[in-house]
Amino acid sequence: MAFDFGDVPKHPSQPNAPRQMRQRVIDALSTYVLSAPAVPINVTCAAPSSYTELRDDDCTANDRHTGLLSGKRLDRPRKMVDMFYFGFDLDTAEVRFNELRHAVDWFVVGESRMTSTGRSKPLLMTRALQDPEWFGDLRDRIISIELPESVMRRKYENSKACQEDGQDCWEPQMWARNEIVKRFLQLNEEMDHKYVSLPEDLVFMSDPDEIPAGEVMKLVKHCELTKPLQDAALVLISWAGNFNIVFTKMMDMRPLISRLPHASAPRGMLVPFEMVRSRRMYFYRRQVQPKLYGGWHITDYNFIPFLFVKYSSYGDSRGRILRSESCMADALFGDPPDELPSDLQANLNKPLSDTGLRDLEALRLANLATARSPSWKPPRALFNEMAARLVWAQRRLYTEGYSRQFLNKGRYERKHELGEKYDKLKRRELPWFVKCNPHRFPVLFGNADPRYFQEDRGQTFQDGQPSTVSSMEEWSLIMRWNR
Numbered sequence: 001m002a003f004d005f006g007d008v009p010k011h012p013s014q015p016n017a018p019r020q021m022r023q024r025v026i027d028a029l030s031t032y033v034l035s036a037p038a039v040p041i042n043v044t045c046a047a048p049s050s051y052t053e054l055r056d057d058d059c060t061a062n063d064r065h066t067g068l069l070s071g072k073r074l075d076r077p078r079k080m081v082d083m084f085y086f087g088f089d090l091d092t093a094e095v096r097f098n099e100l101r102h103a104v105d106w107f108v109v110g111e112s113r114m115t116s117t118g119r120s121k122p123l124l125m126t127r128a129l130q131d132p133e134w135f136g137d138l139r140d141r142i143i144s145i146e147l148p149e150s151v152m153r154r155k156y157e158n159s160k161a162c163q164e165d166g167q168d169c170w171e172p173q174m175w176a177r178n179e180i181v182k183r184f185l186q187l188n189e190e191m192d193h194k195y196v197s198l199p200e201d202l203v204f205m206s207d208p209d210e211i212p213a214g215e216v217m218k219l220v221k222h223c224e225l226t227k228p229l230q231d232a233a234l235v236l237i238s239w240a241g242n243f244n245i246v247f248t249k250m251m252d253m254r255p256l257i258s259r260l261p262h263a264s265a266p267r268g269m270l271v272p273f274e275m276v277r278s279r280r281m282y283f284y285r286r287q288v289q290p291k292l293y294g295g296w297h298i299t300d301y302n303f304i305p306f307l308f309v310k311y312s313s314y315g316d317s318r319g320r321i322l323r324s325e326s327c328m329a330d331a332l333f334g335d336p337p338d339e340l341p342s343d344l345q346a347n348l349n350k351p352l353s354d355t356g357l358r359d360l361e362a363l364r365l366a367n368l369a370t371a372r373s374p375s376w377k378p379p380r381a382l383f384n385e386m387a388a389r390l391v392w393a394q395r396r397l398y399t400e401g402y403s404r405q406f407l408n409k410g411r412y413e414r415k416h417e418l419g420e421k422y423d424k425l426k427r428r429e430l431p432w433f434v435k436c437n438p439h440r441f442p443v444l445f446g447n448a449d450p451r452y453f454q455e456d457r458g459q460t461f462q463d464g465q466p467s468t469v470s471s472m473e474e475w476s477l478i479m480r481w482n483r
Contacts, residue, residue: 022312023119027461030122032305033088034459036133037440038450043136045436050215051102059223068292072224079201079273080221083108083184083282085177086125087115088309089208090134091441092301093125096211097138098433103217104204105141106195110180112147113464115313116173118156120464127459143195145183147176177205177282185277199274200229205283206268209301211431213294220270220292229272267297296431302443304393304452337385341395344388352453355383359391359448391448 046052060071082104086093097107111125126144128134135142155172156162162169188195196203202220204212269283270292276283300307337345347355360383434441442449460467 022117023463025312026115026119026121026309027463027467029305029309030088030124030461030464031459032451033090033303033309034122034124034127035451036128036131037091037437039437039439040133041136041440042436047098047102047214047432051218051432054218054222058219068225069219070224070226074222074224077221079196079198080104080217081106081108081184081196081201081203083180083203083205084110084208085173085180085282086111086208087121087313088124088306089301090124090128091303091306092209092211092298094135095298095431095433095441096208097135097142099211099214099431100217101138101141101214103214103221107138107142108145108180108184108195109142110145110147110176110183112152112176113149114152114156114172116156116176117169117313118153118162118172119313121309121313122459122461122464122466143184143187145180145187147179147183151179152176174284177284178280181276181282182280185280196273199272201273202229203271203273203276204268205271209298210267211296211298212268212292213296214432216292216294229270268295298444302394303449304390304443337388340388340392344392347383348385348388349382352383352387357383357391359394359446387453390452394443394448395446 054073056073059069059073080103082096082100084096086109093109100107109125111123113120113123115121123144123146125142126146129139129142129144132139152172152175155175156169159169159171162171184195204217206212271283300310337348343357347357352360430444434444438445460469
């Protein structure tokens with residue numbers, strides 16, 4: 001049975017779209033998000049030596065890291081735990097896990113069956129950990145903590161802001177972050193401090209798409225610090241979720257980080273275990289010194305099903321999918337077919353394997369992986385209008401970005417408004433795992449993802465719960481919403 005992206009409820013760009021429609025978007029597109037990338041992990045490509053080896057001079061204090069390192073190596077490396085609250089960011093989480101695999105001992109992921117904006121969702125991380133096509137050999141180091149849906153829903157229903165249209169809804173997410181910490185501390189005690197034990201061991205906290213550089217985390221793990229660490233911020237630089245979103249407006253905070261070129265605001269927090277144990281809270285984006293430099297904010301990762309579920313469940317404006325996201329709304333649901341680029345028009349109704357479109361190069365490469373990835377079925381469909389719209393949306397996202405409106409930041413600038421700054425960011429290196437697996441993350445290079453055209457995507461959902469359907473007609477009935 002083939003599911004078509006075109007079966008997603010139409011016109012999700014309408015302001016104040018009905019809550020029921022947002023639930024249907026999450027149900028329909030969680031199937032895509034849960035599907036592992038088409039091309040298997042390249043196990044022959046490894047992290048660079050700067051991630052795996054520690055040289056004598058690596059711990060030397062320097063201006064790049066604001067003098068935090070003393071120059072001496074620790075007798076005992078610190079244990080490190082990476083902790084975050086998870087929604088739908090499976091692709092980004094895989095990049096994060098691999099980027100930090102040589103520095104972090106354990107990954108702690110908290111997840112709920114409810115989004116921050118009151119919609120039901122599957123436990124995607126829990127499901128992905130049962131699928132060998134996700135995360136490779138790191139699955140045994142990932143601790144998934146399910147947060148109680150009933151408490152989170154109560155936080156949502158009791159929040160005045162969450163019940164008003166157009167208001168930001170953050171209370172459930174704030175509770176969820178703190179709850180992850182409490183449950184991890186309890187688990188750590190029950191396991192006789194298996195995960196962290198000494199006061200100077202560290203816990204890193206940030207959003208899933210705020211990824212510190214593994215080679216910087218290696219220094220924190222192995223090097224002595226010039227002064228006792230209370231909590232430290234790690235400054236990241238944005239990469240192509242959309243550079244223009246983070247880079248142009250987060251640069252308003254440059255006075256905080258004036259010595260660090262092309263950096264965005266501090267995004268990750270390194271917190272000593274003793275401080276986590278005593279405060280029993282999640283440290284989130286605190287403006288503190290000292291600051292380390294290195295990492296990526298892969299914001300608004302351009303896998304289109306992920307973007308739709310993100311904006312249907314996002315705390316900003318209580319999960320509205322705004323009309324101002326013109327790149328998705330216009331390309332997918334607005335522009336008539338005769339306004340699509342000529343190369344897309346020329347390939348309409350041709351077999352996907354014969355189109356020769358640059359955007360679909362990953363599809364041909366994915367065919368080579370079929371034998372190693374039995375669940376991947378190469379698409380046999382024609383290059384239809386919806387496929388053309390997906391490719392067009394992908395191109396526009398990569399070249400234009402969004403014009404998303406925020407109450408206090410105004411309009412984000414587009415590529416041509418950034419000029420030379422944008423070109424410099426384009427040359428910023430990607431995480432090593434992405435460079436080793438470029439066709440596992442084609443959207444980071446402006447290309448269409450093979451999963452848009454995959455025939456069998458596996459599990460379907462209704463109100464966040466697994467659902468079994470026997471026909472497209474039955475699935476379409478489930479996906480209906482009251483207009």
